[in-house]
Amino acid sequence: MLQLQNVTFTVPASDTSEEKFSTKQTIINDVSFTFEQGGFYAVTGPNGSGKTTLAKLIMGINPLTKGKIIFNGKDIGRLPINERSDAGIVYGFQHPARFKGTTFRDLLSIALGSDDEEKLVNIISRVGVCSMDFLDKPVDSKLSGGEIKKIELATVIARNPKVAIYDEPDTGIDLWTIGPMVNLLKREQEENNTTTIVVSHNKAFLEAADTLLLIKKGKIAYTGDLTGAMPMLEDLSVCTFDEFCQGEDDAQCYR
Amino acid sequence: MLNAIDKKVLKEVADLKGIPKGAYNIRKNGKLEGREVSANINIETNEKGDGIVIDIQPGTKDESVHIPVILSQAGLHDVVYNTFIVGEGADVTIVAGCGIHCSGNESEGHSGIHEFHIKAGARVKYVEKHIAIGEGRGKRILNPTTKVFMEENAQAQMELTQLGGVDEARRVNEATIGAGSVLLITERVMTEKEQSAESRNDITLAGTDSRTNIVSRSVIKENSSQDFYVNLTAEARCYGHIECDAIIMDNGINQTIPALKALHSDAELTHEASIGKIANDQLMKLMTLGLNYDAAVDRIIQGFLA
Secondary structure, X not given: OEEEEEEEEEEEOOOOOOOOOOOEEEEEEEEEEEEOOOOEEEEEOOOOXXXXXHHHHHHOOOOOOEEEEEEOOEEOOOOOHHHHHHHOEEEEOOXXXXXXXXXXXXXXXXXXXXXXXXXXXXXXXXXXXXOHHHHHOEOOOOOOHHHHHHHHHHHHHHOOOOEEEEEOOXXXXXXXXXXXXXXXXXXXXXXXXXXXXXXXXXXXXHHHOOEEEEEEOOEEEEEEOHHHHHHHHHHHHHOOOHHHHOOOOOOOOOO | OOOHHHHHHHHXXXXXXXXXXXXXXXXXXXXXXXXXXXXXXXXXXXXXXXXXXXXXXXXXXXXXXXXXXXEOOOOOEEEEEEEEEEOOOOEEEEEEEXXXXXXXXXXXXXXXXXXXXXXXXXXXXXXXXXXEEOOOOOOEEEOOEEEEEEOOOOEEEEEEEEEXXXXXXXXXXXXXXXXXXXXXXXXXXXXXXXXXXXXXXXXXXXXXXXXXXXXXXXXXXXXXXXXXXXXXXXXXXXXXEEEEEEEEOOOOEXXXXXXXXXXXXXXXXXXXXXXXXXXXXXXXXXXXXXOOHHHHHHHHHHHHOO
């Protein structure tokens, strides 16, 4: 239902020597993949591999350089962010924006399209926020990392998305909150048939996913279950310097 | 007699649908339009006849006084000197403000010079809103001044707002804060077209354990300009903070100049200031929630100035 067809994203190269006289750097390189309705996908890979960029391409935050994004039969690859949101795609940011003078209630009302108290309460109870006082908290720099991530999650869920993309939802969340967060996303997936795409390094999300996409150097290096991905993930977790030493005569590996 | 335009102006500046309840003084085109006093709040014309004295009895609780000004006479530049005496232990809300309705080519202006004497233990919320409307091409000029003198253990919260329509504004706020007293000032100014606004603030933390928080929120659109100056001087053990944020749009320009002066070794003064466009991550967030670009900008500005 959400198809990426030859999706490519390039930016002006910061260091032209890397790609031998090229003035462009390819961040996402000809990626094709289909996300099925109601599936739970984890997107993982090393830092700088293109995970977040891929997620932002789907939302329209980054503009496509080439390729198509087909959602329910329609090419949405050139639509602005808000129209993709209206079509049912919503994105939870890794580092959510902080506002001056905007409260959680304001954001939730925009997401819901209503400031009806009963509907707001329904959403905050769904995401496990107990205190009504929390609704009137300003979404500013005074919020803790955990609080702002809860707000981010709630605003995504309030949109009742067909496709929910969560970019590293566990950033700033304590270890004891990750389990309930995974359960919440699974519950939303199962009860509302939400296609759920989580960008994460966290094993709890990788284990919860039906399908794992491993991104490396802007390409999908692996799709499948976690068991099949483990050898590659373990390799990545042991060594993150392989691209510096491979092919070097005097490099010595102590693994 | 209030006409439809007057009522519209009153609604904008004081959120009033007509004549307010409780004590009030309505000034229209430089003249008294209506006045009511209460058992605890007296309003009298001052000796010089160029303003009023609002005398709030000690211990007055949960009462409000409205003193809106309406200006709709082309060519009139009204200057008024108002004095507020807030008695010991009183807890009141004062709603002021000026609305200009300009329908001609001549300029119109109002300078409201407000002096507050806030006695020991009193609490005051002061809400001042300035607007200018009308189809006329004359300049609309508003130059408000507030001078605040706080005795010990008093609290004052001042919300000063100018949201559009005013061509020129020179705003002055001065305060001397006594021991244990707290002054909170929030100034919100939006300018557009070719408008200009200047705000000069001189706040002195004079008494031990006095505190202040000065917040300035500016939105500068199109070809308008705003300058914000604040001098925060500490003469005792005290705490003061300045927070000034300006959002510039189109060709808007802004100067923000906060100054901290500690004349006592136990003074604690801080400031944060920022000038810039609307943050991209805020726009992106609201667009992911379904707002288009323009609606997202409006929503951010609305929250910023709320």
